[in-house]
Amino acid sequence: MNCFDCTQERKDVSAVAVCCHCGTGICAEHMVLTTEEVHHDVGTGPSWGKRSARRATCRTCGGAEQESPAT
Ligand SMILES: [Zn+2]
Numbered sequence: 001m002n003c004f005d006c007t008q009e010r011k012d013v014s015a016v017a018v019c020c021h022c023g024t025g026i027c028a029e030h031m032v033l034t035t036e037e038v039h040h041d042v043g044t045g046p047s048w049g050k051r052s053a054r055r056a057t058c059r060t061c062g063g064a065e066q067e068s069p070a071t
């Protein structure tokens, strides 16, 4: 799979990850890496894991997530 954003720029770059939102291939340059806390449901109630999960998105989805919602 090639990077979707690079393809838009008529470049031919192999994707290193897949956007978890839109499913397009993304290269290292176009990848936005974020972490999120993993939610565990245990018997005594919800708790948060010590480790964060890795999340890779394309720039489009990463930028959309960082924008504050329109009011
Ligand atoms: Zn790219």
Ligand SMILES: [Zn+2]
Binding pocket: 019, 020, 021, 022, 023, 024, 057, 058, 059, 060, 061, 062
């Ligand atoms: Zn995306």
